[in-house]
Amino acid sequence: MKIVNEIGRTLQFFFLIMETMIRRPCARREVFVQIWKVTEQSFLTTGMAGFFVGAIMTVQFTLQMKEFGALGFLGGLATSGTIREVGPLLIAFMLAGKVGAYTSAELGTMRVTEQIDAIRCLGADPIQEIILPRFLGIIVASFFLLGLGLMMSIGGGMLMGALFAGVNAEEYVRHIPTIVTSVSVVSGLIKCFVFALLLATVCTYKGYSATGGAKGVGLAVVGTAVTTMVGIVVADWLTSFIGESVLRAAGVY
């Protein structure tokens, strides 16, 4: 029951943020500051993770494709797999560990040191002033990071393709346009958006509702990491199944 309760509170918080966004938009400058902060904090990690994921996918697909005699498709397959599935998932995992944990620690510290109450005392709305910019910042920055991660993973895949499978760079990119269709790109972007929404909601909620001193902040951080990771895996499944069903119904394939 505790879990259901918590999900309900998170949703309530999400709607509160949405309401604030429509009624009282926050300062645009602050959003840009947050976007920059998120990107700056995590571009190195995401880039590195993307590179190695591209390399791993290429190594695993090579053995398989050799069996079918379809090594030429290696690049297309690895890229398509990355943009549709692995990329968004990985960016979300990395952001959950870094930005999510950081944001909830920051907000939690503000909460337990009563800075949030102080903001309210001064007549400002804490949701509008501090939550909304962070929320929007995470969502926008996740798209930049997705692009970066994808580029790096194509780079990693290309390198491994050349070293391990004997597929040169030109051959690697040749089939990317035929396999990666616009449907794949859109579904990857939708996934990325859903995961970012989830992460941004959970980490701001957990931080905002932290109680009980330093220990409470620690619990909020661990809670954010665990909740977002579980939530992301479930959201991944939901978007895949719903997307698949919609596309089948629409007759795309």
Add this chain to the structure above:
Amino acid sequence: MTAFLALVAETLREIPRRPYRPSEFFKQLHFVANQSVPMVIFCVCFAAMVTILESSFHMKIVIQNDSMVPGFAAMLILRELAVVVTALLMTSRVGAGLAAEVGTMAITEQIDALKMLGIRPVQYLVVPRLLACVIGMVMLGIIANITCLVAAMWVSDFYLGFAPGTFITSMNRFVGMSDFLGALVKAACFGFIIPLVSCYFGFNCEKGAEGVGRATTKSVVASSVAILVVDFLLAYLFSILKA
């Protein structure tokens, strides 16, 4: 980096030395393995279902025929998915917890107190956690792999129309015992990385509550990246051994 390697070396040196702490070890094993089982099973099930859908999608594009899908998905599950997802979940649950715990001990000077009492902190704190994580991850790896395969089999039965028998036949063509053992080796390596990285950041925690938060964040990020790097190295190594 050198400081981290020094911690690794010291931990390895301390493993065979007395006093052994079996009760502490079992307490940690309970935390790492038993308490993580529901979360691991839940997440890995969903991940497996998505994998099989995606493999089917790609197979249809490349060879216009998805009869190989079960085998392909089973291979991805055994070689990559189950253990890596489990390990990433463990970094957020166990790794973050360890870094916060050790970090709090460091800033409240409990670690200095241990030294005063003549207890070696690495031997007292790191060794039981390391052993528990390695063994716990191997156990979780077995559970995750089996759950994943069952979930994939189920989805392929009702969604793609492959009966469980077909699934197993197709799976046998692609994977063998060596893939399963490889997965367990990976799990053990990940179980080795997570506690060492988190304890390292915990020991080197900056003063104050903010320092603990930062140590936790750093440890989760560093171990996630380390897991991907090691995963790549092992995947490469295994595929060379196979070829």
